[in-house]
Amino acid sequence: MIRQIINKEVLEDILSLRFLLSLLLTVSLFAASGVMFASSYAAQLKDYSEKTNENLAALREQSGKLYQLAFYKQKVYKKPRLLTCCAEGFEKSLPNCVRFDAFTSDLPEVQNEGNFSVPHFSDIDWVFITSLILSFVALVFTYDSICGEREQGTLRLMLAGTIPRHEVLLGKYCAAMCTLGIPLCIGLLISLIIVVSSKDVAVSPGEWLKTLTIVFLSFLYLSIFVLLGLFVSSRTAHSANSMVILLLVWVGLVILMPSFGRIVSDVFSQSPTQVDLRRKLDEASKRISDNADTFGENATSVSSDVNSPINNPPAHAKYGTAMMNARNQVIEEHHRKMLAQVFTGRSFTCFSPVVTYRRASEAIAGSGLSHCVSLRQQIRQYQDDLKEYIRNEDAKDPNSLHLIFPEESCARNWRTISHRPVAFGAVPKFQEREARLGESMQLAIWDIGLLAVFNVVFFAMAFVSFLRYDVR
């Protein structure tokens, strides 16, 4: 019986004006997003490889002397991700470049921001189309599915037969998902074909899997709105009222809620400023330099002759390391605070399925905030590798003092780090790695769970309301 209901509903929907409109709108948007992405991605890749090569060439120049490798400030850019066609995640306005040497890394910066006078919109990516347009279409399809039939009087007829109510509801739900799935799938396919067929794009199996996951997420997300539509439709007697409620709920959830994020994040924590950072850095330096005696005698003196009695290289190395650690800690703390502020704003707005859905897809696609976070982690990892490499190479040089600490002048004048040339091929180079599906799933699992919970809650609500619906 369910199948019959689904059949009838789908056919009815497909022949309607709203289906035609939504099909046209979504498919053209998906196609546009594919074209837009394909053209910008090629440019981004080119730009990225140029910048990476520049950085490597500069690093190669440093390999003439081991110590220079440690102190060279590398400049690393975020790698453009293929899956930004699914979830762009404001990549363009987020910090995209980090400078670091083996010991410290600066705060991420925004380079080449583009035009700051136009508003930052997210690109028209899949998430944008699904979260904004298709969720709306979902409501347009379902707002009259129960109360509309009541108004026409057909609901009474249908329920007068032997069909149990839950079958009607399930049938309507499945039918709505099918009709929604048509524009979504056609759109996705067109967009995928455009992206894949453009040159410079090679999709790895992992990326296919991630794409599938995002498609799955999209269905999960849309199903929330279908259930919401069914719920409201089975709470109201007139389809006009149902539309009004749904529309206002949609505006609240999809448009207003996400923009509360900034306000919430501002209210709950002050954003840390550069002035604060500088003050804290000064304080940290002062704290270490005031306690310089604890590192040994003459820990702070740096006369250029290493054998001079006023110098104490091991103590100075300890002092330098402590200074670096203290400063790094301050920078890290500052960075953590900035992230925490944004995360607070986001967590507060995750009552809105859009925010949850967007966050989950960004985590899977490896774009947006999660990209920034993972880049920083990878840089930290790389710094450790580089330091380890330098330590090993340095150990081979009998002329070096084997004190690896962050002061270039000491390394130069005192030879605390070896001055020997090294083979550039063996030097570890920074290479950004994309997270595997398992890792990104771990990040997204809570959001997926939340989406599932939304589904269950709305389903239960729709179910209960429909069971008690007055069909007259």
Place this chain on the structure above:
Amino acid sequence: MIWRIAKKEFLLNVMTFKFAVATVACVVLTAVFTPILAKDYEQRLRTYRDNVARNEAELQRVKVYMNIVPTIYRPPSVLSVFSEGLEKRISDSVTIEVDQVPELRAAATHGNPYQSIFPVFDISLVSRIVISVLALLVAYDAISGERERGTLKLMLSNTTRRHQVLLAKLLAGLLVLVIPITMVFIVVLILLLSFPMVDLARPEWARIGLMYFASLIFVSAMYNVGLLLSCLTRKSAIALVLGLFLWILFAAVVPNGSVYLAAQMRPLEPREEIDGRMMSLKHEYDAELNKSKPPQSDGGSQSGARDAFGRGYDRLLDKTAMEYRQKSYRVEYPLKIRYADKYSEVERRYLDSLWEQKNLADSISRISPIPLYGSVMSTLAGTDLAAFRHFMKRVRTHRAEIVEYIRSETEDFSSPLLFTRCTQEEMAEYEEMLKKFIMLMKQAKSQAEIAALAETIKEWVEKRMTETPSLDLQDCPRFASMTGDLGELRQTIPAFSLLLFINLTFFALSFAAFMTYDVR
């Protein structure tokens, strides 16, 4: 007759569920968020006042003319509560320097760059989104709904003329929509005025009045769009679906797409190229400076001291150093000023391309009333690009005044007051002391004697350092904070007329459609 129909329509609409829900939603949203936005404004105002006071205090401490490098802060706009515009996207401070012409800059370096993932929330968002939806909801069944119920047939079978019906519907719709808008404005104003630091002057009231007016025209434009759809369709459900699709195009697709299209049609030059051009100009400057600067002479001693604005200056100099500096600054300063203009030309050309792109995006998005209304609101709130450019222009004039002031006070950058406060007597004395010290060193006298002399010199120098009075900068030009200039509001005239034009067109179209409407 018109009035009677309008009254009936008005009452019917006011008592509907949609009206109640939307109005309550608007009022609650404004009531909750206005205090937060106002607090944020107060915070920014406090920071601004602190900064200005600190700047003035520093200016009082300046010792030499070369260190007059005040920072100009932009006062936060109270109307940003209504429309935030670019308020937080553009840097709110500029430093006046001789070798740089101030230009608008992005505020990305301040605050938290990660926050750019959040869209902006201000009060105009409420009217832009919620009230525009309400306008469509009120309009969609105005005609087709009556046809479905059969009342249109009845009404028109009497002596009532069609245009009367349509005009009455328009009037009723507007009257209905005035209510939520008025309530939003009243709630915002009451809440805003309850904050002690918020002070609305007359120009601001005028701007708020215009904002109210703009909101009315905008909402009526949306209502007319809905009315047209209602006149074109026979079923109200279809009118609703069409209206909502149109709305989503207007609200989400057009603003987003216009920015993208503009970026494609007018691509920007990569920033690196601009930076490269700047670098080559800087090299040119260095080369020219080296050519015209007097050759560095041997010797010359000076003692530096701290000055205001975190700078330093040479408090004491001997004759060689004094003459060398005097000569080199005399050529360096005019050169700096000349090159500042050259840098600014390069920068200006880049910025112009940004503005062009922005204007193009704006013009494309004008096909939709929603972004159009947004831009009118930000112009009225003084948070649009034009307002910031205007501010920057005044800062540039101020810089020219400061440079001129320094030039005139230092006799074309040739007076020693530009870089030092060392008088002729002090210079002689300083030189004498240093000479004596060197003699002493050469004669290889006892360590104690040398140390004693060194101590005296140090004391003498320190006394001069601490006792230097600050410059008298009473007549130095100060930056006057923004005056309430309503002249720039003239820029909103095209947008206003466009909104009116949309109103008229859609009403004319619905009129035409309704004249031939089949009422059966």
